[in-house]
Amino acid sequence: MRLVAETTDNDLDNAANDSPVKGARRTDEWSECITLIARNEDRAAFTRLFRHFAPLMKAFAHSGSTLSANHADELVQEVMLKVWQKAGAFDPSKAAASTWVYTIARNCRTDLYRRLNKFDTSLTAEDMGYEDETEETFLLLHQQRNRERIKALLGDLPNEQSQILVKVYMEGKSHSEVSAELDIPLGTVKSRVRLAIQKLQIQIER
Amino acid sequence: MANFHPETDLLTEYSAGSLPLAQAACISVHIQHCEHCQQLSNQLSEVGAALFDNLQPQAVGDELLNSVLARLDEEVPLSYAKPEGDGSSTPAILQRLISGDFSDLSWKKLGSALRISYIRTGDPKHEFALYHIKAGGRIPEHTHRGTEMTLVLEGGFSDADGTYHKGDFIFRRPEDVHAPTAVQSEDCICLAVLDAPLKFTGWKFRWMNPFLRLKAA
Ligand SMILES: [Zn+2]
Numbered sequence: 001m002r003l004v005a006e007t008t009d010n011d012l013d014n015a016a017n018d019s020p021v022k023g024a025r026r027t028d029e030w031s032e033c034i035t036l037i038a039r040n041e042d043r044a045a046f047t048r049l050f051r052h053f054a055p056l057m058k059a060f061a062h063s064g065s066t067l068s069a070n071h072a073d074e075l076v077q078e079v080m081l082k083v084w085q086k087a088g089a090f091d092p093s094k095a096a097a098s099t100w101v102y103t104i105a106r107n108c109r110t111d112l113y114r115r116l117n118k119f120d121t122s123l124t125a126e127d128m129g130y131e132d133e134t135e136e137t138f139l140l141l142h143q144q145r146n147r148e149r150i151k152a153l154l155g156d157l158p159n160e161q162s163q164i165l166v167k168v169y170m171e172g173k174s175h176s177e178v179s180a181e182l183d184i185p186l187g188t189v190k191s192r193v194r195l196a197i198q199k200l201q202i203q204i205e206r
Numbered sequence: 207m208a209n210f211h212p213e214t215d216l217l218t219e220y221s222a223g224s225l226p227l228a229q230a231a232c233i234s235v236h237i238q239h240c241e242h243c244q245q246l247s248n249q250l251s252e253v254g255a256a257l258f259d260n261l262q263p264q265a266v267g268d269e270l271l272n273s274v275l276a277r278l279d280e281e282v283p284l285s286y287a288k289p290e291g292d293g294s295s296t297p298a299i300l301q302r303l304i305s306g307d308f309s310d311l312s313w314k315k316l317g318s319a320l321r322i323s324y325i326r327t328g329d330p331k332h333e334f335a336l337y338h339i340k341a342g343g344r345i346p347e348h349t350h351r352g353t354e355m356t357l358v359l360e361g362g363f364s365d366a367d368g369t370y371h372k373g374d375f376i377f378r379r380p381e382d383v384h385a386p387t388a389v390q391s392e393d394c395i396c397l398a399v400l401d402a403p404l405k406f407t408g409w410k411f412r413w414m415n416p417f418l419r420l421k422a423a
Contacts, residue, residue: 047271151252203246
């Protein structure tokens with residue numbers, strides 16, 4: 001699992017064709033960039049990361065939201081700056097680079113919404129998270145498999161389910177906001193979310 | 207280990223960052239106690255990450271890149287350095303909201319068995335309060351005008367549906383009626399997040415209903 005941090009540029013190029021996990025190369029490239037930033041304050045690596053993620057963040061900022069173009073740009077800047085500043089805390093054995101970046105973007109957007117709505121609070125969205133402390137290899141492996149499975153199954157969801165997941169995750173809307181917007185009962189929104197989560201094979205037994 | 211957990215749809219909103227501040231804070235305290243929900247919310251965040259990867263990228267100009275590059279030497283805000291756990295049993299998120307421990311808070315007496323301390327979170331639509339119920343004490347039977355999240359921080363309590371211990375999470379909807387009673391062996395402290403005031407159903411306390419206001423902020 002430590003493979004990522006120790007892979008050099010060369011290895012990445014060579015591994016492209018016979019990588020055991022299809023599609024893993026791209027993900028590894030971004031982990032590599034973040035690691036280079038943490039180790040060497042590598043601006044070239046940062047620029048590569050920016051060119052890939054900033055356009056996604058801009059799309060994220062504009063997803064169904066009321067953010068102005070200026071605020072969307074502000075969000076992109078803020079997230080990328082945090083990526084630079086927090087790179088040292090990134091552990092490629094625990095998180096995929098894109099998940100890590102997404103989490104920062106999600107938290108920054110939540111905080112930006114709250115600032116724009118004049119919330120007077122000492123809590124940030126990051127405070128609501130938790131440190132993922134697991135070091136157990138089998139759990140980490142499990143997480144990686146989950147990630148790949150979720151990505152693969154997402155494309156098979158019926159439209160009425162994926163549409164709601166997009167509204168909840170990308171547009172940051174609560175289930176009741178989605179219910180009002182699509183003019184369908186709240187219970188239907190919740191059951192579609194549950195069905196989607198089931199289809200993604202996310203384990204929920206307790 | 208907790209036995210009562212938030213439902214999946216609530217955890218989905220939590221991991222998407224779309225829950226109101228006070229509710230998200232309550233869930234995060236449960237998650238600190240519950241490895242199971244930790245794992246689940248990890249997986250639910252992967253859903254967000256996968257959807258993020260699938261977004262249609264929008265062109266970003268070089269000026270934006272240059273202005274970020276120009277800011278890379280900025281001093282890192284101190285707030286990024288997470289305070290180390292100080293061994294206190296108070297959950298980290300509550301430590302951010304209160305100074306000292308529970309005994310330093312100002313408590314308001316409500317009847318003989320119940321004391322309430324309202325905590326400011328900055329969420330204008332939700333009341334965020336600690337309830338201290340004396341061992342064996344009973345909260346008058348009530349229903350809800352909105353939703354109520356409860357999380358047991360110390361001790362335990364029971365109602366008609368079960369007995370709840372440290373870390374357990376209970377979500378009540380407007381139609382649910384209950385009269386929680388603290389366990390006999392020790393006092394119970396729980397965190398309650400309301401989006402509308404309670405409504406007492408017993409004749410002894412019904413007179414209070416018109417006077418109950420949500421203490422949100
Ligand atoms: Zn749980």
